[in-house]
Amino acid sequence: MDSWGGKGGTMMPATGPPPWEPAVQSSMRAAAIGTGGRLEIVERPEPQPGPGEVVVAVERCGICGSDLHLRASGLLPAGAVLGHEFGGPVVVAAPDGDGPAVGTLVSVLPARRCGTCEACTSGRSNLCPLQVTTSIGLGWRNGGYAERVVVPGSSCHPVPPHTTAAQAALAEPYAVALHAIARSRMAADTDPAVAVIGAGSVGLMCVAALVQAGVTRVAVAEPRTVRAAVARAMGAVTVDRAGDIARALGRPPDVVFEATGTAEAPGQAVETAAIGGRVVLVGVGAPGGEVPMPALLWVVKEVDVVPSIAYTDAEFARAVAAVGNGAADKIVESAQHRRLADAEQAFDDLRRPDGPVKVLLDPTR
Ligand SMILES: [Zn+2]
Ligand SMILES: [Zn+2]
Incomplete structure (x- = not known):
């Protein structure tokens, strides 16, 4: 699928699941840190959202330079799932209704910010202490190198109409x-x-x-x-x-x-x-x-x-709008799209001097 345009407005049919919703799943695939730090495909139980959390079906997830460094550091626990640059549709809403509805196409700010601390209330939410332990895809919580991922509903930013999955994934580095x-x-x-x-x-x-x-x-x-x-x-x-x-x-x-x-x-x-x-x-x-x-x-x-570290909530929202409207298209167009199973190869390729500028993992294939 190239564009998500129009999908967000689709009405749920009276019977049967909407087209973006997978049949009820009991497990999913992820590319996790395995033996010797290598990325291996694993089957994981279907992720279940807690209060204020939703499940996003990852359509593209960028491999970031920091993922390469993190993996090389040896600090990641076995089984960790990387990936903090991703987008896709919400496929399971929050059990308490606190978050976007099923079918909403989102780019995910990969952490939770409290909104009440000194940093958050002074316009520097990028420095909120809460995000350290709530960060997604950086070793604490599992990230987007997976078919589906649990994220805070408050971290989901709906994308503009006609945004592609690749654009949604690349809002984060923008x-x-x-x-x-x-x-x-x-x-x-x-x-x-x-x-x-x-x-x-x-x-x-x-x-x-x-x-x-x-x-x-x-x-x-x-x-x-x-x-x-x-x-x-x-x-x-x-x-x-x-x-x-x-x-x-x-x-x-x-x-x-x-x-x-x-x-x-x-x-x-x-x-x-x-x-x-x-x-x-x-x-x-x-x-x-x-x-x-x-x-x-x-x-x-x-x-x-x-x-300069990360971005404020407001900057992330601006990035989602800008990238969805084409601001980073020269980079988006230069990205290579790879299967989850090819994540290890992609890490190798990204280290080569003539390697790709960006690799986007596509867990849908
Ligand atoms: Zn990054
Ligand atoms: Zn805060």
Whole structure:
């Protein structure tokens, strides 16, 4: 199925299940962490929602760079199901009716936020402590590398009409980019020169969101040709190394988004940034890792270095609307679609220098 358009408005027939509802199932397939950390297909009992929870039938689930790092870390318990970028129809409503109705097509914010803590009430729900233990597909709760998954009803964001399953899945990394841009405090109407280091899916989402925001001067440092080509297709200029960014832009960038998560990139970002510029760290470093910085240059240029993690509820809602309306289509179109059973192969392929920009698992086949 390419588009979900029109399905959301389908009336439930008087008899028989609606077309999106599977026949009553007793089990489902998932790609779980198995022997030696390999992803293996397992049969799991059909997930049952608790109060305030619904079941979503996953139609596409993105494999995120952080999934590769998490798996490699060895920290995941055996049996864990990854996947925090996914969308699909609600197939079982919350037992207490608290959440979207069956048939609603949703993109899922993969955590629960409390709405009442200091972070939530000050507009920083991305920092809500509750989401640590409620995160979906990051080792705590099982995620979207599965046919079906239990999620909080409050985390379901209905998608715009005609949104595809791939677009719904990729709203999550686009939301990461929207938050990074908010952290940059850039004013698009001042015609800033902007750099992105790394054109993995988050770096590319930054490019897509910058273009949507009206930023016209974007340079991307990315040596891998497949990824660089997608950045260029969105209007960015590309260079192999961060050291070549200023030349490509004709001036040092006012804002640099560091989207590789490598140890050396933050220092390179400070080196390339304009005097008084700003560096946003949106790449997530390795656990226990440290970042060397050019101490003198950093201070003398007075470059602000700010971290950026996840997104607020409002940013996620904006991302669902934007991606459903085509804001990330160059990335969506470049994604490869694979079966759940091919998840292990997809992890291998994503690590290759000429590997795909993005893989979307399709649990429906
Ligand atoms: Zn991710
Ligand atoms: Zn909270």
